[in-house]
Amino acid sequence: MEPGPPGSFGPAEPGPCLSGQRGADHAASASLQSAARTKPGGHSLAVAAVLPAGGCGERMGVPTPKQFCPILERPLISYTLQALERVYWIKDIVVAVTGENMEVMKSIIQKYQHKRISLVEAGVTRHRSIFSGLKALAEDQLNSKLSKPEVVIIHDAVRPFVEEDVLLKVVTAAKEHGAAGAIRPLVSTVISPSADGCLDHSLERARHRASEMPQAFLFDVIYEAYQQCTDYDLEFGTECLQLALKYCRTKAKLVEGSPDLWKVTYKRDLYAAESIIKEIISQEICVVMDSKEDNKHVGHLLEEVLKSELNHVKVTSEALCLAGRHLQQIILDQCYNFVCVNVMTSDFQETQKLLSMLEESNLSILYPVVVVSVHFLDFKLVPPSQKMENLMQIKEFSKKVKERNILLYGLLISYPQADKQLQESLRQGAIIIASLVKERNSGLIGQLLIA
Ligand SMILES: Nc1ccn([C@@H]2O[C@H](COP(=O)(O)OP(=O)(O)OP(=O)(O)O)[C@@H](O)[C@H]2O)c(=O)n1
Numbered sequence: 400m401e402p403g404p405p406g407s408f409g410p411a412e413p414g415p416c417l418s419g420q421r422g423a424d425h426a427a428s429a430s431l432q433s434a435a436r437t438k439p440g441g442h443s444l445a446v447a448a449v450l451p452a453g454g455c456g457e458r459m460g461v462p463t464p465k466q467f468c469p470i471l472e473r474p475l476i477s478y479t480l481q482a483l484e485r486v487y488w489i490k491d492i493v494v495a496v497t498g499e500n501m502e503v504m505k506s507i508i509q510k511y512q513h514k515r516i517s518l519v520e521a522g523v524t525r526h527r528s529i530f531s532g533l534k535a536l537a538e539d540q541l542n543s544k545l546s547k548p549e550v551v552i553i554h555d556a557v558r559p560f561v562e563e564d565v566l567l568k569v570v571t572a573a574k575e576h577g578a579a580g581a582i583r584p585l586v587s588t589v590i591s592p593s594a595d596g597c598l599d600h601s602l603e604r605a606r607h608r609a610s611e612m613p614q615a616f617l618f619d620v621i622y623e624a625y626q627q628c629t630d631y632d633l634e635f636g637t638e639c640l641q642l643a644l645k646y647c648r649t650k651a652k653l654v655e656g657s658p659d660l661w662k663v664t665y666k667r668d669l670y671a672a673e674s675i676i677k678e679i680i681s682q683e684i685c686v687v688m689d690s691k692e693d694n695k696h697v698g699h700l701l702e703e704v705l706k707s708e709l710n711h712v713k714v715t716s717e718a719l720c721l722a723g724r725h726l727q728q729i730i731l732d733q734c735y736n737f738v739c740v741n742v743m744t745s746d747f748q749e750t751q752k753l754l755s756m757l758e759e760s761n762l763s764i765l766y767p768v769v770v771v772s773v774h775f776l777d778f779k780l781v782p783p784s785q786k787m788e789n790l791m792q793i794k795e796f797s798k799k800v801k802e803r804n805i806l807l808y809g810l811l812i813s814y815p816q817a818d819k820q821l822q823e824s825l826r827q828g829a830i831i832i833a834s835l836v837k838e839r840n841s842g843l844i845g846q847l848l849i850a
């Protein structure tokens with residue numbers, strides 16, 4: 400039941416938004432947030448979250464429970480925690496895990512520096528795990544640091560792509576209606592089979608919806624419902640909204656959710672989740688160069704070719720010399736891909752400077768950072784073989800920085816005198832860079848690729 404080996408460092412502040420909407424519409428988000436924090440009377444709304452994480456992931460078909468399966472070497476549950484903890488108005492996050500996985504969970508919290516998390520022991524069914532989380536939040540608990548929230552969010556630990564806007568929508572609707580949950584249109588039609596395995600009847604697809612997570616409730620409503628519900632409900636029930644309806648006559652407001660809210664269930668869902676994460680962290684590349692004229696000139700040429708080859712990626716450039724001030728900002732803004740330009744040289748001074756800055760920044764705690772050390776050489780004047788000995792040092796550097804979750808690759812780009820040939824080698828270089836950034840293949844680190 401050991402989870403796969405995650406990376407090994409300590410994160411900075413809550414990582415980037417996994418929604419791919421980084422930096423988008425700050426003003427709208429701020430006003431939404433203040434709406435969530437403020438009751439009509441002007442007092443802040445106390446919101447907590449309960450994450451059931453005590454399942455064994457039978458349908459995934461692997462020995463590790465799916466919430467601990469690694470994606471880019473970090474356990475799935477860490478992405479979900481990151482998504483919730485970056486929403487500052489969620490005060491407490493209560494995670495239900497089995498006794499057997501308690502230590503694993505504690506080490507994940509420590510390694511990725513998750514904040515505001517409390518752990519409780521999970522039950523044998525999802526409903527029992529949720530009930531256990533709710534009990535920890537109820538005010539009559541002795542020796543508890545937690546306090547009873549007005550609204551509680553319930554969210555599966557295996558739905559990592561939950562965004563702040565849907566959390567806010569369900570919380571706001573729960574405040575008004577007592578309960579609320581995210582829904583999606585049905586993909587397949589739901590049918591009811593009879594005992595002999597034949598079709599009994601089918602439901603009209605357009606009139607039904609798939610119930611997803613997150614859901615939110617007035618705490619008193621859902622706690623009352625769990626206290627009243629039967630053992631049968633706790634054993635076989637799959638819908639919290641139904642408990643609120645059945646035991647508290649609270650009709651949940653249904654909120655349209657995004658397709659990324661789906662529950663990681665089968666093995667293929669891990670691959671899908673990995674692709675989504677890779678896509679999000681590959682959206683920006685920073686070309687780093689020093690201020691020497693030659694270096695700047697060819698660095699900007701490469702930047703232009705990258706821009707035209709990768710039109711969906713934001714390509715920026717930055718000088719390494721200004722005591723790294725702008726570069727620090729780019730690191731703070733969570734750019735996870737760097738191309739370091741070295742002209743007519745096979746030493747790694749520039750690349751090493753950049754690597755030191757990245758190591759100091761802790762940027763790579765949550766996601767692997769790609770660094771491509773680009774060396775422009777005129778292969779006619781300087782045969783690569785002459786420089787090989789020096790260039791091979793990249794293997795050692797890459798091993799060292801891999802421990803800090805930095806993926807270092809080497810790229811030799813031919814620097815011929817003729818403009819047309821240079822354009823062609825820059826284009827080939829850009830294609831290689833794009834693929835290194837997109838794939839984040841740790842098997843290729845320390846390799847010298849040639850364009
Ligand atoms: N006894 C249980 C069972 C499930 N869960 C949690 O409930 C969420 C959604 O349940 P599901 O996807 O069904 O998870 P598993 O039960 O682990 O998967 P499977 O049904 O394939 O065994 C997951 O975060 C899971 O860890 C839980 O906290 N306690």
Ligand SMILES: O=C(CO)[C@H](O)[C@H](O)COP(=O)(O)O
Nearest residue numbers: 525555610611612637638662
């Ligand atoms: O989709 C959901 C809400 O309705 C739940 O995630 C789902 O019902 C969990 O149930 P199970 O453990 O049976 O998969």
